Amino acid sequence: MITYFKDELQERPWGFWKVEEVGEDFIKKLVVVRPDSCLSLQSHKHREENWTIIKGEAEVTLNTQTHILKTNDTIIIPRQAIHRIKNIGTTELHFYEIQTGDLLDENDIIRYDDIYGRTTNVK
Numbered sequence: 039m040i041t042y043f044k045d046e047l048q049e050r051p052w053g054f055w056k057v058e059e060v061g062e063d064f065i066k067k068l069v070v071v072r073p074d075s076c077l078s079l080q081s082h083k084h085r086e087e088n089w090t091i092i093k094g095e096a097e098v099t100l101n102t103q104t105h106i107l108k109t110n111d112t113i114i115i116p117r118q119a120i121h122r123i124k125n126i127g128t129t130e131l132h133f134y135e136i137q138t139g140d141l142l143d144e145n146d147i148i149r150y151d152d153i154y155g156r157t158t159n160v161k
Contacts, residue, residue, distance in 0.1 A: 040065060041143040048144070051154040052077055053130070064138045071096075071131040076124035078152035085139030085146060087115040089123065094131035097124045120150060 042065050046057040052075035059066040071077070071094075079099065089098070090112045098105045098113055099122040105113060106126075115121045117139060125131035139146075149156060 039141050039143070050077075051075070051156075052125075055135070058134075064136055065142050067135045067137070069133050069135050071123065071125040071133075073125050073128055073130070076153065077122055078147075078154075078156060079120060079122040079150040081118050081120045081148050081150070082139070082146045083118060083148070084141035084143070085137045086117045086119075087121075088136040088138075089113050089115065090134045090136075092132045092134060094125060094129055094133075095127035096131050096133065097126045098122070099124075122151075 040060060040063075042057045042060055044057055044060050048055055053070045053072045055067045055069045057065060058068050089107075091107045091109055093109060096107045098107055099120070100113065100115065101120055107113060123131075123133070
């Protein structure tokens with residue numbers, strides 16, 4: 039099930055995301071993260087994600103490992119993996135996030151840590 043629509047735009051404390059494409063079984067988002075900002079440490083029950091950096095430099099936490107990614111680098115975030123991305127550069131970080139899974143919904147987020155004080159949503 040997909041609950042996003044094309045061109046949907048959501049502001050977040052760390053930046054924003056915009057849905058660029060909606061397919062039968064996938065969503066493609068452009069995600070923009072401000073310098074010194076990061077997404078929450080989170081996991082998803084129903085989806086996996088493929089991230090491709092298109093501009094900037096990122097520190098990605100994936101379970102117990104940390105990866106430094108630059109332009110054109112890609113990482114797979116498996117379903118239920120605990121993960122986070124942080125902009126470690128001095129300019130905006132831009133990356134594509136392609137979601138696949140049996141439920142593609144913004145509420146499919148379990149937050150473990152969030153510097154902005156957002157609470158956990160579990161579906």
